[in-house]
Amino acid sequence: MNIDDIRKICVTGAGQMGAQIAIQGALHGYRVSLHDIEAEQLERAISCNRKHLMRRVEKGRMTESEVQEVLERVDTTSDLGEACADADFVVEAVVERLDVKRRVFAELDEMAPRHAILATNSSYLGNSRIADVTSRPDKVVNMHFFYPPLVMKLVEVVRGDETSDETVAVTMELARRIGKQPVRVNRELPGFLVNRILRAITNEAYFLLENGVASFEDIDKACELGLNHPLGPFKLGDFSGLDIGYNARKERYEETGDPADRPAPSLARRVERGDLGRKTGRGFYDYSTNPPTPTED
Ligand SMILES: NC(=O)c1ccc[n+]([C@@H]2O[C@H](COP(=O)([O-])OP(=O)(O)OC[C@H]3O[C@@H](n4cnc5c(N)ncnc54)[C@H](O)[C@@H]3O)[C@@H](O)[C@H]2O)c1
Incomplete structure (x- = not known):
């Protein structure tokens, strides 16, 4: 299969990620x-995407008729067979549950054309844990976008035990053709590249905070001014949602038993009282003030 053979993409799972991957x-x-x-997820996806594109019209980067053309290129359906019947490349972006993804891949394998590549957008599950339910493990790969996919440039392309060179090459090229910059990950390790590096930084940031070495606002400032990170680890946690970080750490701790992976008390306390970051208006920082101010423990 050649990159020029890809004419139609199917995206299954129209949540935060899938909706924007489709429009990209x-x-x-x-x-x-x-x-x-869920039919209503499809409706929400289209209306959110229209809003995103209309912002580009306001900024003079697109015309209304271009927006209309782009939206017309996306068909929505709650029938998977219909969605993937003539697809050359499928991106799976359903909930992060292994059993659900395995079920979806078994169905895709039956319903999608034999030549189609089946990619998962999973953040943590390597494709080898899914590929064995298909009759084409050489055509199964991770194509990992970052949130929000309309904005974030990076895509991690992860080779599984049986992923072919051709599948990796076509997936890398497809990422480029839709305006992204891919990196190739040659082995499946949980968290791939970015989330592993982020975890190492975040673990260290919590270690420093919990041991009274510095305040969280000074740790953020140190990363922003000393490492040129646009957001320090605590601001980033507020941006992504503290519950997401908390749940990921809890699961990881249950798996590894490593105290460094345990949700830190400063994180757990905020999640328990419902301070989940920007989405609730309060997390490590209080967003009702401008600029946001550090919160008390
Ligand atoms: N949110 C992020 O920051 C992020 C970043 C990179 C990758 N991911 C990965 O992307 C995937 C989706 O994450 P999300 O944040 O978009 O989740 P989400 O909860 O916003 O969306 C998941 C969607 O999948 C749908 N769904 C559930 N079961 C389905 C099925 N059997 N068939 C079709 N659709 C089904 C749900 O109705 C929902 O619309 C996950 O694997 C996640 O790890 C998420």
Whole structure:
């Protein structure tokens, strides 16, 4: 299979990630079919995408008729067979549950054309844990976008035990053709590249905070001014949602038993009282003030 053989992309799972991955493909000329089991998720996906694109119109980066053309390239359906029947490349972006992903891949294997590549956008699950339910493990790969996919440039392409060179090469090239910059990950390790590095930084940041070495606002300032990170680790946690970081750490701690992975008390306390970061208006910082101010423990 050659990159030019890819004419239609199917995206299954129209949540935070899938909706924007679909529109990113359409923005770069691909026909896309977007699938979800929930019809209202599909409606929400289209209306959110329209809003995102209309912001580009306001900024003079697109015209209204271009927005219309892009939206017309995306078909939505809650019938997976219909969605993937003539797809050359499928991106799976359903919930992060191994059993659900395995079920979806078994169905995709039956319903999608034999030549189609089946990619998972999973953040943690390596494709080898999914590929064995298909009859084409050489065509299964991780294509890991970052949130929000309309903005974030990076895509990690992860080779599994049986992923072919061709599948990796076509996936890397597809990422480029839809305006992203891919990196190749040659081995499956949980968290791939970015989330592993982020975890190491965040673990150290919590270690320093919990041991009274510095305040969280000074740790953020140190990363921003000393490492040129746009957001320090605590501001980033507030941005992504503290519950997401908390749950990921809890799961990881249950797996590894490593005290460095345990959710830090300063994080657990905030999550327990419902201070989940920007989405609730309070996390490590209070967003009702401008600029945001550090909160008490
Ligand atoms: N949110 C992030 O920051 C982020 C970043 C990179 C990768 N990811 C990965 O992307 C995937 C999706 O994450 P998300 O944040 O978009 O989740 P989400 O909860 O916003 O969306 C998941 C969607 O999948 C749908 N769904 C559930 N079961 C389905 C099925 N059997 N068939 C079709 N659709 C189904 C749900 O209705 C929902 O619309 C996960 O694997 C996650 O690890 C997430």
